[in-house]
Amino acid sequence: MNVKNYLCCSLIPILLAGCTPSPKVLEDIQLVQTIGYDYVNGEEFEGTAGSSNIPPGEQSLPVNEVFTATGKTSKRIRQKIQAESARPIVVGRVGLVIFNQELAENGIEIQIDSLQRNPSIGRKLLLVVSKEKAKDIIDSNYSQSDSVSQYLIDVVEQNLEQTIPKVNLHRFLVHYYSKDADPFLPLIEKQGKHLKVSGLGIFKDNKLVDTISFGDAYIFKILYEKFRRGQFEVELSGGEDVSLENLSSKPKIMVDKRNGKYTAAFKVKVSGRAMEGVDLDLTDKKTIERIEKAVEREITERAEKMVKRFQELNTDPLRIGEKARQRSDFNRKEWKEQYSQMEIKIEADVNAVQSGIIE
């Protein structure tokens, strides 16, 4: 028995010798951190890999390194890039993928497919649409001293927390594969020495159909997900500007079906702290009420306009369809037919809880 055990133990490593993974020693590989895709023509596209070389030394700063190639598939592009690189290229640390707007309008199916099939790519990967060429965004210098890739990732990540709805590869794929919802991605653009998140790109299936502004993206976020620590600015009837800070909001979608007709309603609960009312007496209850009313009106009006636009484009990034699907009497054909004409109500309930430090 014991001899058998020893034999087994010594045999296992020998038999498994071929199964050992190939080592990828950290400093001997080229870590790609950002990928950009640009439109070339109907068949080919251009891929850009943003990476950095870190010279030895304690205080050394990373040096930006960009590889570009054109091809019909991402794998072909990767092959071409590999030919340029001194070290094997690995994509396990990609944090951001940039799609050029033109490419996105023509569909990003191939790229998404290759991303989601690759086991070494994480599901927390960030996807964005850029107004400029993706290559120009990756291959440029920003005022930050950190590596370019890291800077780009930081800018997008920070905005996903505060100003635009959260989306990463996983969430994108949920919308992308859902029959009753359409995906959306953040929109970025370069502004001088900075990168800026400038709104949202709305997709219909795999094609970009619309972009919405930064301000509307905020309304989108209010309708789309629960969040805290936001900020909202509104102009009162008297012309004064007031801002709500520390905003927390919680949306609720309700879909109703009466006589075969679908209706939907958003109920949004927003509460925040009224701040920065220049000439306003924020201790006065009436003023607070006025602020609340004004914010409610602002949110409702802008949201209704935005939802109308989505209906016109027949796209559903707010996943109203997903909510409708939860009903037992859901009929997808009917829903698809009715979606663009159905009635969607927006109700906002704003509560200004505090007015900061007074006197």
Added chain:
Amino acid sequence: MGFFKSKLKRFNRDNKQKRNGNSEHELRIDELLHRCKESADFVSYRYSESSPFYIHYYQTIVDINILHQYVLPYIKENESKTLFDLQQAIPIDNTEIIDNVHEIRDKLLTGCVVIEVKGSLQEALVISAVSLEKRPVSMPEVEYSVVGPKEAFVESIDANINLVRKRLPIPDLIVEEVKIGSLTKTRVAVIYIEGITDKENVNTILQRLNEIQFDQIVDSSFINQIISDNHNSPFPHLIDTERPDRVASVLSEGKITIIVDGSPHALTGPTTLVEFFSAFEDYFLSWHIASIFRLVRLFAVFFSVLSTSLYVAVLTYHYEMIPENLLNPLIASRSGIPFPPILEAIILELTIELLREAGARLPTKIGQTIGIVGGIVIGTAAVQAGLTSNVLLIIVALAALASFTTPVYQMGNTIRLIRFPFLITAQLWGLLGVTFCFSYILSHLLKMTSLGRPYLAPVYPLRLDDLRDSLFRLPFFMQTKRPLQVRSPVRTRFQPKKHEKSKRDIED
């Protein structure tokens, strides 16, 4: 079955003794003396021409003052001619008239003066006058504590038992003595408290001790290795301690202590893995502090065992795992190094082991120099020469530091050792290899026993009551029961009084 086995064994042993007795029965007293005289330190003379008494002793192990003050004058005064008269006259207790030559020999060799009458054939008066060299009781060095008692065992078994017995002045404290070692004839004492200790544990120890066939027992660690449950395990099976207070404490828990003559370390058992990470000082501190320290020590063990292997695994296979902010410094420190991570780690680990070994073998004063040379000179020079990365240097140094936090030295050695298999498997299969190695060691620990009791208790088998004094230490009023591990017949340590939130003052 077991009963018959033990009977058989006893029968065999008795037989063996009889045989030995028979073969040596021919030994006569004059032959014995003749053989002893070959040693230069053996003294044998007749007191005076008129006296019938011959005196024999080894001058190196006999207290010559006793002989001069209490024996010789009485031989001179006493005109009697028999040993019995002399025994009556000498004012020393424990004198014996023995007619067994083997006994006489044993006594002679353990520091007795043998007086023989001319003409008597097999009889001799044996007077105990032992003079043993021993150092005074000093401070504990291995298990030093800032607060608490500062006594440590010494190399004399009698002094050591004295230190224990004075802490447990009860008649139930039983000391059973066996002699082990065909050459060294080492006295080995098994100490336990009757009624509290499970008799089965005592019998296990006594049986294992009696079965030892070895020529020399120089230190208690010999016994520890010989009677351990699994000879192939790198983990120690019994705790060795140099603190009498710790011994007294574990005795009252129902455990057993083995004290070996010539060794300043007592062995206690049955024991568990977590006990190796509890310093006795824990009991001198308040329970919150002690609990946190124990957890810190446990963390230190894991860190010490796993940190370098994780470094190797992550840098070789799992570049995805490295936190974003750590990536740049790691690559920057690694990129100039000519070795792969595994070689780098092995070189550094070996350097630390070398330093430790060198420090341990050298006198204290030079040992400090070694620390400075190793730590500062080799460390910084290796980094500046670009041979190792400073990140790994930090990790290895921290791991070495963490391994010193283990209160029991033997366990610290084990932890030093088991890092290396982790390193190798980390290089072969990355994190999977680390997991594999960890599972292997865990399964080994699960199977392990100490004196037949599970080694990983109270974690597995889970014994909630025992957890109160293992990974953390709860306050004393909650420690009302002895650990289940020792199977004590009396589990209750004391009657728990209802715990009062606030202590009462003296009522007037």
